[in-house]
Amino acid sequence: MTGDPIGELVALLARLPGVGERTATRLAFYVLESEPTLASGLGEAFGELHHRVKRCRTCGNFGADELCHVCRDPRRDASVVCVVARVPDLVAIERSGAFRGRYHVLHGLLAPLDGIHPEHLHVEALEARAEAEGIRELVVATPLTVEGEATALYLADVFADTQVEVTRIASGMPHGGELEFTDQVTLGRALAGRKKV
Amino acid sequence: MTGDPIGELVALLARLPGVGERTATRLAFYVLESEPTLASGLGEAFGELHHRVKRCRTCGNFGADELCHVCRDPRRDASVVCVVARVPDLVAIERSGAFRGRYHVLHGLLAPLDGIHPEHLHVEALEARAEAEGIRELVVATPLTVEGEATALYLADVFADTQVEVTRIASGMPHGGELEFTDQVTLGRALAGRKKV
Numbered sequence: 001m002t003g004d005p006i007g008e009l010v011a012l013l014a015r016l017p018g019v020g021e022r023t024a025t026r027l028a029f030y031v032l033e034s035e036p037t038l039a040s041g042l043g044e045a046f047g048e049l050h051h052r053v054k055r056c057r058t059c060g061n062f063g064a065d066e067l068c069h070v071c072r073d074p075r076r077d078a079s080v081v082c083v084v085a086r087v088p089d090l091v092a093i094e095r096s097g098a099f100r101g102r103y104h105v106l107h108g109l110l111a112p113l114d115g116i117h118p119e120h121l122h123v124e125a126l127e128a129r130a131e132a133e134g135i136r137e138l139v140v141a142t143p144l145t146v147e148g149e150a151t152a153l154y155l156a157d158v159f160a161d162t163q164v165e166v167t168r169i170a171s172g173m174p175h176g177g178e179l180e181f182t183d184q185v186t187l188g189r190a191l192a193g194r195k196k197v
Numbered sequence: 198m199t200g201d202p203i204g205e206l207v208a209l210l211a212r213l214p215g216v217g218e219r220t221a222t223r224l225a226f227y228v229l230e231s232e233p234t235l236a237s238g239l240g241e242a243f244g245e246l247h248h249r250v251k252r253c254r255t256c257g258n259f260g261a262d263e264l265c266h267v268c269r270d271p272r273r274d275a276s277v278v279c280v281v282a283r284v285p286d287l288v289a290i291e292r293s294g295a296f297r298g299r300y301h302v303l304h305g306l307l308a309p310l311d312g313i314h315p316e317h318l319h320v321e322a323l324e325a326r327a328e329a330e331g332i333r334e335l336v337v338a339t340p341l342t343v344e345g346e347a348t349a350l351y352l353a354d355v356f357a358d359t360q361v362e363v364t365r366i367a368s369g370m371p372h373g374g375e376l377e378f379t380d381q382v383t384l385g386r387a388l389a390g391r392k393k394v
Contacts, residue, residue: 003261003262004261005245005249009239009243012239013239017224018223019224023215025285025288026214026215026285028246030214031243031246033283036247038209038212039243039247040243040244041205041209042210042239042240042244043240043241043243043244043245043246044244045202045209046239046240047236047239047241048202049202049206049225049228049240050237053203053229062203062229086230087226088222088226091222
């Protein structure tokens with residue numbers, strides 16, 4: 001700790017994604033000129049974040065307890081599990097309201113060039129769950145990137161000789177998408193994945 | 198404190214200017230997935246902000262000590278004082294490197310409709326400084342808004358019968374400004390304030 005409390009805060013804020021030094025300065029002064037409860041609240045929330053946030057021992061989701069709110073909810077369909085790379089992806093799917101099964105968070109994606117190999121993902125845990133919980137279907141909702149696709153293929157391979165069906169979320173035009181401005185790969189997938197109306 | 202540490206952090210972050218719930222969520226997860234030192238650093242920096250940051254007893258600038266770094270610096274010209282509304286304005290002027298005098302921070306602007314009257318600004322302190330420090334010139338660098346202009350006029354009035362000259366920063370086209378896209382008031386001021394080349 002140096003003698004410049006504002007400068008220290010600005011330097012830390014500038015490490016956040018999308019926050020440059022200018023924004024960090026603006027935020028720091030805003031907090032300084034606000035009610036002290038905002039600063040103390042943020043201080044406490046950040047300071048205790050890693051103590052208070054636990055990974056769900058079943059699915060890897062973040063939460064305040066040993067089991068996350070999804071795994072605790074008896075109304076969720078335990079036979080369908082959506083596999084995501086990161087917790088924010090799970091949050092996005094929950095926000096859509098389109099999925100009533102449970103989740104499994106890999107906390108990463110296969111990326112051999114970055115040294116992330118199958119053993120770094122929580123796949124043994126997923127295999128154990130598949131057996132213990134009688135999972136019927138794994139909906140792989142990893143991103144539509146090279147790493148996300150590779151991870152989906154890897155999971156399909158792992159569960160190839162089991163009763164578990166591995167499915168992949170659809171790829172195609174986004175809602176409201178204009179054909180004129182859509183990239184070739186997406187257009188190709190939208191065409192290949194066409195369905196009877 | 199409730200049972201949702203991430204939600205609490207998101208709610209606090211979303212109170213910052215320019216940060217919506219979506220950005221707040223992204224920032225919270227970023228910190229959660231980063232080295233715990235980032236969260237603990239932010240926790241400490243926010244938590245101790247109001248304890249560690251003091252207002253300079255002379256000029257009102259923020260700093261870690263009784264006197265700010267500008268007021269402590271003997272190379273600064275004490276006879277010219279730049280009057281600003283807020284500390285971020287002081288920081289912006291320091292960044293420009295164009296001013297070698299000292300400062301006076303009003304911590305506000307005249308805004309009678311919002312109940313901010315002359316007695317809420319630190320003007321008596323400025324009058325006392327003018328006498329004690331032998332101030333020759335007050336450069337009023339309040340914003341070019343209705344409140345900023347009113348405050349400048351008020352200060353000119355307060356110091357009208359003294360030896361202190363009250364000046365106002367120039368108003369005109371910003372650096373790189375295109376005439377086509379400049380508002381009428383600015384253009385009018387730029388023309389009225391023209392100088393011999």
